[in-house]
Amino acid sequence: MRSPLLLAAALCLSVNAASAQNLLIRGGEVHTGTDAGVLDNADILIEDGTISAIGTNLTAPSGTETLNAGGKPVTAALFTGVSAIGLAEVEAESDSVDNRLADLHDTPMRPEFDVTPAYNPHSTVVPVTRVEGFGFTLLGASASDSIIAGQGQLVRLDGGYTSFAGDKVLFITIGGGSADKAGTSRAAQWMVLEQAMAEAKRPSRQGEPALLTRLGRETLKAYTRDGTVVFAVDRASDILQTLDFAQRHGFSAVVAGGAEAWVVAGALAKANVPVLLDPLANLPNSFDSVGSRLDNAALLHAAGVDVGFSGAETHNTRKNRQMAGNAVANGLPWEAGLAGLTSVPARLFGMSGGELSAGMAGDVVIWSGDPLEVTSAADAVVLSGKVDSMTSRQTRLRDRYLPRQSDLPRAYIKP
Template sequence: MKRIALSLALAAASLGASAQDLLIRGATVHTAGPQGTLRDADVLVQGGVIRAVGPGLSAPAGVAVVDARGRPLTPGLFAGLTGIGLEEVSAEQPTNDTTVVLGAPAPGIVAQTRPEFDVTLAYNPRSTLVPVTRIEGLTYTVLAAGTAPGGSIIAGQGGAVRLDGGYEVPYAGRRALFVNLGGALAALTGNSRAGQYLLLQQAIDEARGRGLPAGSQGALLTPAGRSTLAGYLDRRGKVVITVDREADIRQVLKLAEREKLDLVLTGAAEGWRVARELAAAKVPVFVDGLANLPTSFDSLAATLENAARLHAAGVPVSFTQGGDASHNARKVRQLAGNAVAHGLPWEAGLAGLTRVPAEAFGLADRLGSIEVGKRADLVLWSGDPLDVAHAAEQVWIDGRAIPMRSRQTELRDRYLRAPGPLPRAYPAR
């Protein structure tokens, strides 16, 4: 109950004179930027933007003051590559919008290869998963297109969204193309891993105008698909490839160099074996910090030290989950904390949830660190944000205090109520 009371007090304070103006005083400010960690420091927010960071700041007239009492203050955290707002109930297909499987609209076109598919168009900011994720200190995610049975290894487009509950998608113009490779998807490419590279190269050739004409027998892409894929070649857009095996990572690096792809890797269970090459190519890697024992023949060399070894080689490391990332996004802090427990420096662990993903997806001008001029997406913690024994006390987005409520907390409060004249399922009057 102390956490709830503090959250409400902080929310009330920061919603005082102006919902976007406040001074957070006396925090341990983990900037995730050039200033590093500042002890007993203040952060001034005006108009939803960070205006000053440092000790002894004065509060302008009418600006509410929040006393952090030494607690950690961080930028809003990255929730990983998810389907938040696209996936409500995993087992109920009508509530899942992360994948597409289409029949051929014309002879000769394998229409399920549709890079023009864009999952951000289906984003629902009213999803119950948004507040569930947000009150855990996670303020933005990258919506990822997935590959379904009968679909394509070129899954489609996604992009970053803020978990502010609004319908405006401010980063909609900064999309990414998602490609999924590996042995588990060989059935989509002629039951051959090599077939994946064959079809991927054919699609690129068609997009460059050096393949089969659109609509001809054996063509993979529609005219719209060719135009979309062409927009990601020659480093004109982020290409996110999920891959685990060392040999596949090496093939992907060759492809990226040959076709000039602005590459981001996810998964990379055996990435540590290719760490020097990834660092030389300046490829950010999003790993699962809990991946240890092999889950397939693609990840025989999985290790809990993957993130630490990649970082030591100079690779930008961030975190995302395998499996049900949408409903368990809050566990991304555990991934980072576990990586720190296995050799990753603490500051690199925090950067992997803040600065690194913002840089990887072209958002560093607005997000990812506590710096003057950046958006005031901030989280005040009860303790170490990489330790799951601690929690977010208050979240601000654009300087606005976010109600620290979700469907989960409301259900908790309903069924923990003292017995009354009506069953607990009935709301209190």
């Protein structure tokens, strides 16, 4: 638990930094995520929200706020994985869930569905996630009526309404869990996807039954020009079909899930297709994941596949750090584990950041210890050079009900 003194200091500094243009982080163990490696006792100078210099004994312009890292680990802000942060406040309350499409029956597939207009940066989930050291997420469309779920985009968790980065991303779900959305068969899933691609590449014909609207055809066709498509897929044979489908239609594919990805690691490396992996998947909880194993990430990395991490539920995406730590515990090199939370997803989805170097976004976290250990915590979170208050609905509830005099009965403690 963070000390009240540390919380007060972070809050005080954030108030000043909110109006400041520059910030100097002094004396950290800086994990750059670049060829420069780890820099001991290094400083980071952030000017106008961007890292301008990294080195020792840096001098800063007059009026620059200073944050002392005290030799602690310093990294780029982390990636939550694919989520519905800012799109789903309470899953049990449909009025607050905006990441999936249902009951539009005029056409079966709506690739034009885009979740980003519904993003609420003031969702209580945003600061809950941010104070744990996470600075960006990939908003994902969740499959409901169709295996083509819709579009999402990377967004920085800085509280801005327009903090999106990179291009839109299309989400497609393949496998046994989504078979009921396409003829109850894997073969039917590929059949209707091929039909949708055929529709997208030619004008509609009068009176012909269609899977897509006019806008849906235009949207899907646009992705054939090297657009990024995230395929939620686990079974090795389905992954191979995904690679073939993406190559034939000009998609830049990303595999999400990939429980059996290690089986086809060579094919993924040859196709240069990365995997957003859930490294905690180690049990055959479906017929799509019979081959699950804890060293999946290590095997993929050894084969030359870029590995990122995703899979935690939206309200617990901060556990993505624990997931990366488990991958490292099962053979993945530590540096690759950190990259899977930072530089890999930033590069895949077009965000400036994910590493600490001049010219990158000033999104930095100071950690109490090893960021891939569950016993460590974020001591300070900096986004665009502004220090976060490190408060959220959860910390306020904690402070509201934390006993002050534990020797008294509950009725007398902080009413």
